[in-house]
Amino acid sequence: MPENPSSTARIAGHPIHPMLVPFPIVCFVGALCTDIAYARTADLQWANFSAWLLAAGVVMAVLAAIAGLIDFFANPRIRAHRTAWLHGMGNGVVLLLAVFNNLVHSRDGWTSVVPAGLVLSALTVALMLVTGWLGGELVYRHRVGVRS
Amino acid sequence: MTRRAAVALAAATLLAGCGDAPFDRQSQIGPNPVLPGVQQYLTPPNHLAKVVGWKQGQAPSVAAGLAIRPFATGLAHPRTLYTLPNGDVLVVESQGPGIEPVLRPKTFVMHWMEARASSGGPTLPSNRITLLRDANGDGVPDMRTVFLDHLHSPFGVALVGNDFYVANTDAILRYHYAPGATRIAEQGVVLTELPGGPIDHHWTKSLVASPDGSKLYVGVGSNSNVMENGAEAEHGRAAIWEVDRASGAHRTYASGLRNPNGLTFEPATKQLWTVVNERDELGPNLVPDYLTSVKPGAFYGWPYSYYGQHVDPRVRPQRPDLVARAIAPDYALSSHVAPLGLAFNTGTALPAHYAGGAFIGEHGSWNRPELNGYRVVFVPFANGRPSGKAEDVVTGFIDGKGQARGRPVGVALDATGALLVADDTGNVVWRVTAVQATASGAEP
Numbered sequence: 001m002p003e004n005p006s007s008t009a010r011i012a013g014h015p016i017h018p019m020l021v022p023f024p025i026v027c028f029v030g031a032l033c034t035d036i037a038y039a040r041t042a043d044l045q046w047a048n049f050s051a052w053l054l055a056a057g058v059v060m061a062v063l064a065a066i067a068g069l070i071d072f073f074a075n076p077r078i079r080a081h082r083t084a085w086l087h088g089m090g091n092g093v094v095l096l097l098a099v100f101n102n103l104v105h106s107r108d109g110w111t112s113v114v115p116a117g118l119v120l121s122a123l124t125v126a127l128m129l130v131t132g133w134l135g136g137e138l139v140y141r142h143r144v145g146v147r148s
Numbered sequence: 149m150t151r152r153a154a155v156a157l158a159a160a161t162l163l164a165g166c167g168d169a170p171f172d173r174q175s176q177i178g179p180n181p182v183l184p185g186v187q188q189y190l191t192p193p194n195h196l197a198k199v200v201g202w203k204q205g206q207a208p209s210v211a212a213g214l215a216i217r218p219f220a221t222g223l224a225h226p227r228t229l230y231t232l233p234n235g236d237v238l239v240v241e242s243q244g245p246g247i248e249p250v251l252r253p254k255t256f257v258m259h260w261m262e263a264r265a266s267s268g269g270p271t272l273p274s275n276r277i278t279l280l281r282d283a284n285g286d287g288v289p290d291m292r293t294v295f296l297d298h299l300h301s302p303f304g305v306a307l308v309g310n311d312f313y314v315a316n317t318d319a320i321l322r323y324h325y326a327p328g329a330t331r332i333a334e335q336g337v338v339l340t341e342l343p344g345g346p347i348d349h350h351w352t353k354s355l356v357a358s359p360d361g362s363k364l365y366v367g368v369g370s371n372s373n374v375m376e377n378g379a380e381a382e383h384g385r386a387a388i389w390e391v392d393r394a395s396g397a398h399r400t401y402a403s404g405l406r407n408p409n410g411l412t413f414e415p416a417t418k419q420l421w422t423v424v425n426e427r428d429e430l431g432p433n434l435v436p437d438y439l440t441s442v443k444p445g446a447f448y449g450w451p452y453s454y455y456g457q458h459v460d461p462r463v464r465p466q467r468p469d470l471v472a473r474a475i476a477p478d479y480a481l482s483s484h485v486a487p488l489g490l491a492f493n494t495g496t497a498l499p500a501h502y503a504g505g506a507f508i509g510e511h512g513s514w515n516r517p518e519l520n521g522y523r524v525v526f527v528p529f530a531n532g533r534p535s536g537k538a539e540d541v542v543t544g545f546i547d548g549k550g551q552a553r554g555r556p557v558g559v560a561l562d563a564t565g566a567l568l569v570a571d572d573t574g575n576v577v578w579r580v581t582a583v584q585a586t587a588s589g590a591e592p
Contacts, residue, residue: 042464042465044376044377044378045378047376048251048252051252051253051254052252052253055253100190102253103190103191104190106191106192106252106253106254106257107188107189107192107429107462108372108373108374108376108429108462109374109375109376109462109463109464110461110462110463110464111188111461111462112376112462
């Protein structure tokens with residue numbers, strides 16, 4: 001058995017990237033939920049929740065991306081996986097969508113969510129399902145970051 | 149719905165504002181403004197002139213036949229001017245209450261922008277009224293006193309007989325005024341509580357007494373741009389209140405007025421007029437701010453619609469019942485100019501051209517790429533109605549580099565009939581006279 005592709009950005013042997021990715025995932029899924037709640041109720045509290053979740057999600061996504069990019073560029077064996085490229089680029093698009101979504105959510109009232117904000121939130125989550133799956137492939141199939 | 153969805157999606161994927169055709173701002177001055185379609189941004193244009201202040205010897209420019217000089221300098225955010233019967237000029241120096249909570253990430257950005265645009269600094273004493281006495285009317289005050297201190301974000305003032313009223317952001321206070329007094333030391337009595345906190349987004353409370361002195365009229369601005377802080381935050385707001393001077397009881401005189409200021413009675417018809425700051429973030433040329441007579445019981449649209457039945461897509465639930473009875477205002481002043489002061493020229497000291505018309509202080513725009521406002525304009529009146537295009541009277545508040553030397557707010561006539569302009573960013577009160585008046589004075 002060859003050695004597993006190792007993570008570079010890690011703490012005490014634990015890769016940092018998987019510690020951070022739950023934050024944007026939860027934030028962006030949460031924002032989709034609160035967007036739906038706002039679209040159904042027109043209660044502005046939900047739109048405010050969405051704005052905060054999207055802002056926090058982008059901050060944490062950037063941190064997760066930094067850790068992921070360090071792993072990606074520091075180890076050619078990770079870059080050798082086509083899945084790693086797709087995972088990284090796909091999440092780049094997720095981050096871009098979320099940044100745009102923040103701007104749309106900075107509008108006032110109904111049009112901060114319906115329809116553009118809601119559509120962007122749904123696209124973000126749909127794409128995360130794919131990129132998340134690819135991330136799982138890297139760890140659970142290709143053992144990226146798993147101690148040998 | 150499909151078309152709107154398509155438009156919104158297009159806006160979400162493209163950066164707005166590329167290759168806009170030039171828009172004629174003059175088309176939005178007068179009774180029937182051109183209203184372009186709603187344009188929602190990814191990032192609304194946040195262009196506020198950077199504050200540089202006035203250097204020694206600098207002054208605004210004035211229209212032909214007029215001269216301008218500083219009447220008082222070194223003030224702290226002067227906003228409203230009021231001339232007492234004996235000729236003393238009151239300068240209301242005021243700062244916002246600063247209690248708007250951060251409800252969204254956007255609020256951070258907005259607060260940062262506002263901090264850039266204000267001046268005076270927190271260290272200068274403000275929230276007070278300064279009295280200026282120019283006994284010989286030469287345009288140089290002989291006496292300057294603190295007339296009333298420790299107020300709570302004051303804006304409007306009015307004198308009826310010996311009762312002096314101050315509209316703080318959260319209450320109308322009454323004080324006894326003895327003619328000739330240079331200072332009021334007593335504690336005021338609350339006549340009527342006004343909507344102050346929480347939030348207090350539009351905090352300025354404009355005040356005027358009815359010509360017979362029996363009523364007070366108060367402008368109460370909205371607590372948001374377009375009700376994005378919820379309907380409950382808007383209770384009693386975006387309206388002009390009529391307050392009974394004897395009892396303090398109030399009723400809504402007119403509503404749907406997003407941020408009404410400069411409440412003034414037109415001298416010929418004795419009708420109430422106001423200038424109103426309309427909503428932001430619908431495009432550089434929406435929605436025009438306006439000057440209007442105030443019809444009792446009328447609804448002017450905010451937040452559901454603007455200029456009559458133009459529905460604002462950002463407000464839910466919509467209220468077609470209210471939109472149906474919304475009326476259009478009288479006279480558009482162009483978009484985002486931020487009119488805050490209004491005074492009718494009742495004097496004869498200025499050139500005859502200005503007789504009977506309205507002077508309007510336009511604080512200036514932030515929500516459009518090209519600055520608009522930052523000037524005092526004159527709207528001619530005939531038979532109690534606007535009778536022509538607004539024209540520039542005092543300009544030059546923006547320097548050649550697009551930086552703000554000052555920003556005009558309140559306007560008033562002094563006892564000689566000269567026009568006074570409060571500049572809350574330059575911290576100056578300017579005095580505009582006819583050229584002939586200056587020729588007899590000390591300076592050429």
